[in-house]
Amino acid sequence: MAKEKIQDYESKVLGHFGPYGGRFVPEALIAALDELAEAHSQAQSDPEFNAELNQLHKTYSGRPSILTDAKRFSQYAGGARILLKREDLNHTGSHKINNVLGQALLTKRMGKKRIIAETGAGQHGVASATAAALFGLECVVYMGEADTKRQALNVARMKLLGAEVVPVTQGSKTLKDAINEAMRDWVTNVETTHYLLGTVAGPHPFPTIVRDFQRIIGVEAREQVLELTGKLPDAVLACVGGGSNAIGIFHPFIEDASVRLIGLEAGGKGIETGLHAATISGGSPGVLHGTRSYVLQDKDGQTVESHSISAGLDYPGVGPEHAYLNDLGRAEYRPITDDQAMYAFSLLCKSEGIIPAIETAHALAGALEIGNELGKEATLLINLSGRGDKDVQTAAEYFGLPL
């Protein structure tokens, strides 16, 4: 792809990525979105803001995260070299903390005292509750009732951190409905409250802000891979729900034309069954939660309920930048079924001594596929976006282990 095309694809003013992105929200939120965009753009060029964020990365969340050469796992991936970017080792156990610390600093900058957040797997909720405790902010987390059950451990963590967790009983009782509830809270309390959105979806400026705060993953990993191997990786892989960990690791590689960018979506029981959350592989362009992107929807534009064994990927939308990278052919997106993900999950546990989040296991399953396609000469960089402690119960049930 031509360089100028890559650099131009993001419209700085309206938050469009080609035909995707933008703002589809009640007018009541426009002032707050403008304020947020302004705060972000000022912060980006403020050395003090960046110094404070870097300090937090270094002394609070534990950055830079390390790179692990997964030699035993590689044997199952056609012998390809598998490099794991260890976001699971961050404080709170996933990449979510990167964005949360950035937005918490923005919240302070805007003089707001209350944050609200949505969560699926609970990782973003835990990260938000953590940042709220650190900065002395009030925190309310909206979580689908179905997710509060399958991620009970994270609900307890959020409460221990002082956050209020509101189970959402509308609709499919999952992440999609948690976002609806958070938006309604925001419309009502926008003057005092920042909506700390956890993924690269939602109205402008969220896809840009979250991407900018997650880019650090790819910036670090690119240097680390170059230093370790002396060359760029052949492919970069990440799981995609809303797409924040994926865009974080993809973005710094976009202009490296030789590097394939591969997003692994939740194929659930298989796309053909209709029970999946593979929005790009199995959806169509539409509008959801304030942005235009790929959406799982029916002929009337009604959002269709998604399915995935992983609560964090169980979302019928996807970030608009991913939609555009897909259409441009710069990134490719493939579905991974529940069973494929759980196989890769178990394989990483036993071959490397690392229990990944089930979300992340989708990227690992992709590594098995791509590794076998490319063979042992290839180097694959995988974003190990989160750890699996929260998933022990789900995994034990899946594998029939007595608890």
Place this chain on the structure above:
Amino acid sequence: MSTPLEKLFTEAKTENRALLIGYLPAGFPTQKKAKKIIKAMVSGGVDAIEIGYPYSDPVMDGPVIQAASDEAIKNGAGVAEVFELLQTSVELGVPSVIMSYWSPIEKYGATEFAREVAKRGGSGVITPDLTFEESDRWRLESTQNSLNRIYVVAPSSTKDRLSKVANECTGFVYAASLMGVTGTRSLVSANAKQLVERIRSVSNTPIAVGLGVSNKEQAKEVAVFADGVIVGSAFIKVVQEFGAGRTGLKKVKQLAESLSEGVRSARKI
């Protein structure tokens, strides 16, 4: 050429009164019952009707309309029911518009949607989550089909923004009386009055106030300063409580009569 809705606002102005606008989601609780409810609303004195397009993710709506939309969708309501109910309403002789989130319109096709609304005799479309910036296509389609383009403005809108959005509206400007989602509220008018005054300073288009109005007293208060009073959740609550049989329909008509009295008596000395 003016739409039936615009003509009605002009008439009401000469009568020195505000309009009562009633909202109902298509297919709620079933399409057959929805037709009867609309009829009861109109015979009770509702001047204009908003047909809601029941949508899976209504972020502007509170629990009452969410529940009603869910029920309608479960009972099979889709685009066909929306257009059919619009036509039913038009045939009762009241100016009628559709209120829809953008997703269903985009999925149907903005061109086709605008054409169909016009074909069924609708006056326009209220688009609660379509922002000014994303409106190029809709501006074109609504103009070509002589439809009113109704946007929702809020107390948080800056003066500059208010002016931009209000001047984009035809038919009326939908003023959200408070920061929040749809639903009945005990207090409405202070914020609403201020917002209406702010809109008047930048636009000559009629202004209807929505969000929170549920009874005669509130309707009367708002009708003093607004050109239209929009009531949705209160009608739905009646149906949720009393059903849409003989009792429910009677209660709907009574609520419409009472609200209508409020609206019509607001500016009498």
